[in-house]
Amino acid sequence: MNQTTLTDSSTEIPEKANKTILLAKHHGFCxxxxxxxxxxxxxxxxxxxxxxxxxxxxxxxxxxxxxxxxxxxxxxxxxxxxxxxxxxxxxxxxxxxxxxxxxxxxxxxxxxxxPDVRLVQNKATELVKEGYTVIVVGKKDHPEVIGITAHASQIPNAYIVAINDPKDIPQKLENLPKRRIGVVSQTTQMEESFFDMIKELAKVAKELKVFNTICPATFFRQNAALELSKQVDFMVVIGGKNSSNTTHLAEICKEQGTQTVHIETYQELEGNQELLAAQTIGVTAGASTPEWLVQEVTDYLHTL
Ligand code: SF4
Known part of the structure; x- marks a missing residue:
């Protein structure tokens, strides 16, 4: 079986490999x-x-x-x-x-x-009980955000709203109390977006209580993808096209200016001219991607 190099281990290149293939230290199933x-x-x-x-x-x-x-x-x-x-x-x-x-x-x-999602549900509920208007930083239609909102909304007189873009703050908070604002995050939120949101909320709130509930697994995968994308010519990000955390990984790599593809299976790489031209290829995978799919991709890359 071919061997793929981990980014924090020695950069020994397999003898028969035509390209250097680096696998993000944190990738795949959380x-x-x-x-x-x-x-x-x-x-x-x-x-x-x-x-x-x-x-x-x-x-x-x-x-x-x-x-x-x-x-x-x-x-x-x-x-x-x-x-x-x-x-x-x-x-x-x-x-x-x-x-x-x-x-x-x-x-x-x-x-x-x-358990990490359960923690966000509990934190949001705690904030509602303490009388805060609660903001969930995330996509309102995402199942996790729907669940968090539903749990916290069980408390009478709950004010809770999901916001994904700081520009939406005035409209979303229009009819809600703004004096005391409590914040939690969808677990797969990108850190930078979360911090941007906090900055904007600080401008409208008299009191702001923040729980950074971005899951560490997400954070570790994002950081590993960022570091790896700086070292390679081409990034392959593996995971569901409907997976938020995988999509975010691909966005992070693209923002570095690195050519990046988001794929579900190795077949999507066939015939990719940019990939064929690349000498150094980075591979990462979202938290919902099983190791056997990662292995299929790295095995394919070793054939190029
Ligand atoms: S990324 Fe994984 S560990 Fe983190 S909240 Fe989602 S399911 Fe849980």
């Missing part, structure tokens, strides 16, 4: 995703009842396909889950209301919410 995939697989093996995952367990179609081959189906809504079956709550979490609806129908809930 602990939350690994736990969710293991738990779901185990539930599928142990349960006699049919197992359904509500929404994509993680944003990676290849993993979803493998679960499907094991008989674990992904559905979009709770209506599609039959009564008295098993329903897995994915890493992004879900609203408490949805869990209650499932249990009321005799559906066993297997909760694979990532």
């Amino acid at each position: 602990h939350g995703v690994k736990k969710a995939v293991d738990k779901t697989t185990q539930t599928g093996e142990e349960q006699e009842k049919p197992v359904y995952v509500l929404g994509q367990l993680i944003h990676n179609q290849q993993v979803i396909n493998k679960l499907s081959e094991q008989g674990i189906q992904t559905v979009e809504t709770l209506d599609q889950v039959p009564d008295n079956s098993v329903c897995v709550i994915r890493t992004h979490g879900a609203s408490p209301e949805l869990v209650q609806q499932a249990e009321a129908r005799g559906i066993s809930v297997s909760d694979a919410t990532c």
Whole structure:
């Protein structure tokens, strides 16, 4: 098997490789995703009842396909889950209301919410209880943000809103109390965007309480991608096209001026002329990308 060099280890190049291939130190499955995939697989093996995952367990179609081959189906809504079956709550979490609806129908809930996402739900709830108007820095339609908002909104008189762009602050806060503002972040938010948001919120709030809830796994992958993109001619970022954290990794590499492609499988690299011309190639993968997909890509790169 070909060997790929890690960025913080020796830069020994495999003898037969035509190009130098560097793998980001932090890449691929984070602990939350690994736990969710293991738990779901185990539930599928142990349960006699049919197992359904509500929404994509993680944003990676290849993993979803493998679960499907094991008989674990992904559905979009709770209506599609039959009564008295098993329903897995994915890493992004879900609203408490949805869990209650499932249990009321005799559906066993297997909760694979990532502990780091659970922490954000708890912090947002804590801020609401303390009387802050709560801002979730993130995309309002992202399942994780929907879950965070739903948890905190259980508290009476909660003021909570998701904002992803500092320019939207005046409009989003128009009818909300602005004196005391509490902030949490979607776990996969880019650090720079989060800091920009805090800077702007400081201009409108009398009191600002901030929990930086960007997940360390995200942070480590972003930093490793940034450092690696400075050293190479071409970056390959592997992961679901619908994965926020993978998309952010690709954006970070592009912002360095490095030619970058965001792919799901190695086949998307075939015929790429810029890649063929590159001498030094960096590889990284989002937190929802399994190692076997990374291995397929590095194996392909070693054939060039
Ligand atoms: S990226 Fe962080 S928050 Fe998201 S699943 Fe992984 S460990 Fe959890």
